[in-house]
Amino acid sequence: MxxxxxxxxxxxxxxxxxxxxEMHSHVAVLRLGRGRFRVFDIQHSSTQWGSTTYEDIDLKLLARTYDLKPTFVSVYLDMEDEKRMSYFSKRVKMCESILRNDKDLYANFVSSVERIRNYLNSYENADLRTKGLAKGLPDSMPKGLAIFSSNVKNFFECYELPFKFENAFIVDTSPYIRYLARELESxxxxxxxxxxxxxxxxxxxxxxxxxxxxxxxxxxxxxxxxxxxxxxxxxxxxxxxxxxxxxxxxxxxxxxxxxxxxxxxxxxxxxxxxxxxxxxxxxxxxxxxxxxxxxxxxxxxxxxxxxxxxxxxxxxxxEDRELVNALHNEVLREGLGIYGLEAIFSALKEGNVDTLIIEKGKVVKGEKCENCGKVREIKEPKAGKCEECGSQMYIVDVFEEMIELAERIDAKVRFVAPSEDIESLGGAGAFLRFARK
Missing domain, CATH: 3.30.420.60 (eRF1 domain 2)
Structure with missing residues (x-):
């Protein structure tokens, strides 16, 4: 029955x-995965308790949104960290000092941050913070925020989610989706x-x-x-x-x-x-x-x-061990497995990646030319000129660039725990959709 x-x-x-x-009859449990989360509607300048679900988080939209210059501000906040706003303010000042010499980038940054700040101020308002409690939903308040803003692109997305992020503030040529993708995948x-x-x-x-x-x-x-x-x-x-x-x-x-x-x-x-x-x-x-x-x-x-x-x-x-072991075997027999930055980026641009594998927590710094898309790993940040076309290079997270390309071509992205096996491949690898010629 x-x-x-x-x-x-x-x-x-x-x-x-x-x-x-009966022992738990006083506990209301909030459904995750298809539950309701609070979403901020920037067009109406209001906060609503809407129907944002995991399925509504469009990583492909975020991955396909980019500019030739670093005009996107991505903010991740741990809402249980009392020092989150102090961290936010500190990062704003640091980025302002770097961007101040470029009039257009600085103006966009200030406006983009202002939209984020307005949202955060509305969230920090006591009336809004207690709205969930007034509705009898003590678990409805988010543990983490992911916010993406670009004034010049008229772009603003905010997700309030039931899991925590480490505080992060990134200025880049596109929304920084690595942290969001990793949490959703797990x-x-x-x-x-x-x-x-x-x-x-x-x-x-x-x-x-x-x-x-x-x-x-x-x-x-x-x-x-x-x-x-x-x-x-x-x-x-x-x-x-x-x-x-x-x-x-x-x-x-x-x-x-x-x-x-x-x-x-x-x-x-x-x-x-x-x-x-x-x-x-x-x-x-x-x-x-x-x-x-x-x-x-x-x-x-x-x-x-x-x-x-x-x-x-x-x-x-x-599963992680089996996946990485399978990748090793495919590489050894020159099958559908590849690794190395050049090989992976080439396959991603060709639309020939079925599954991208990324080591959790590993960061590889690099430079990217937004004109021709060339990405290269660097030991120290320098943002020089592109060797292919002579255009300006920008400092990027290499794995973030891989993830964005993977989302654009509907490839699966798997994050695996650190191990000697995945580290031996440089922290990343991929299974191809079809054999290379």
């Missing part, structure tokens, strides 16, 4: 679910099937939230009159009820995984129940199972999240 419905069946205005566990929802032979809970979870989307409970012949039926008959009826229960759980799991587009499943519960349910799941669902954990059906939600996250992180680490 389903006592709650999947989120896709709820109205757009109903983005909260209340857990059915913020994947997953499914938890938590069951024993009488109960089953199906959750959709992220790395900080968990929401109960389905609950099935059956009385599997626990109450019968003593001597009312033979042991053999009772066992047959009992086995039949259990079989039907697992079948119903399997059907609900398949439906939810399909409706929500989930790619990873973790099964939690006693050993017997976990073994039994597997025989009722089709192969394509079994392939999505990344691990399991022993948990009582009465385990609290917080414990469920902690235990399954550990399983998920181990699975993702294994």
């Amino acid at each position: 389903c006592v709650t419905e999947t989120m896709s069946q709820k109205s757009n205005s109903d983005n909260l679910l209340q857990t059915k566990n 913020w994947e929802n997953y499914c938890i099937l938590h069951l024993d032979k009488n109960h089953a809970n199906i959750y959709i979870a992220s790395s900080v939230k968990i929401f109960d989307v389905d609950n099935i409970e059956k009385d599997i012949l626990h109450h019968h009159r003593k001597g009312g039926m033979s042991q053999m008959r009772y066992q047959r009826l009992y086995d039949g009820k259990v079989l039907h229960f697992y079948k119903e759980v399997a059907e609900d799991l398949q439906r939810i995984v399909k409706e929500e587009g989930l790619e990873k499943i973790i099964i939690a519960g006693p050993h017997d129940a976990k073994s039994q349910i597997l025989s009722h799941l089709p192969i394509h669902i079994q392939k999505k199972i990344v691990g399991n954990v022993d948990l009582s059906i009465n385990t609290e939600i917080g414990k469920i999240l902690d235990e399954t996250l550990t399983v998920l992180q181990k699975a993702e680490s294994a």
Whole structure:
């Protein structure tokens, strides 16, 4: 018997679910991935509690937006850091001192920062900060802000998100999307099937939230009159009820995984129940199972999240190793794997990259000519002239340039944990869409 419905069946205005566990009945959980976040509408100069979701964050739009000169200001803020505004002001002054000698760049910078500052001032206003609490949504306040502004391009985008960023303030020829892309890539929802032979809970979870989307409970012949039926008959009826229960759980799991587009499943519960349910799941669902954990059906939600996250992180680490190992093998046999800045940029410009692999946290400084697009790695910042066309070069984050090109050609971007294997490739590599000539 389903006592709650999947989120896709709820109205757009109903983005909260209340857990059915009485011990947590006072906790409202906010759905991530398809939840609502506050979005600032610059055209109307107002802050609204809108329907911005992960799907609404258009990395391709950000990647395809650029200028020949560094006219874009990108700001990432940790909203739990009390010194964030001090950091912001300090970076503004530093950049002003550098850009002051270029009249046009300086004027654009001042105007672009002013739009950001106006937004931040409205956000810091006490009435706005308490708006979520007034609506009874204590978790609705964002933990991180990502803001992109260019006055000369009449461009302003702001995302208020439930995960934290490290404070960053970047002036570049395009919106700096690396931090946003990295967080979105790692913020994947997953499914938890938590069951024993009488109960089953199906959750959709992220790395900080968990929401109960389905609950099935059956009385599997626990109450019968003593001597009312033979042991053999009772066992047959009992086995039949259990079989039907697992079948119903399997059907609900398949439906939810399909409706929500989930790619990873973790099964939690006693050993017997976990073994039994597997025989009722089709192969394509079994392939999505990344691990399991022993948990009582009465385990609290917080414990469920902690235990399954550990399983998920181990699975993702294994995926990283397999991906980098596959890249090594493709490079060795001169197949569809490449590495090296020149080879990767060449393939990206040709539209021949299927998956770009980037080492998390690694930064490679370089220069880029916005006239011909030439990118080269440099040891020390110097922003000289382009060797190809003689135009001015600008200091860039080389991996950021790769990510932007990848988004423009609809290539997948994967961020992998630091390791000797990915470091041996310079921190980046790619799988091609088709073999090189």
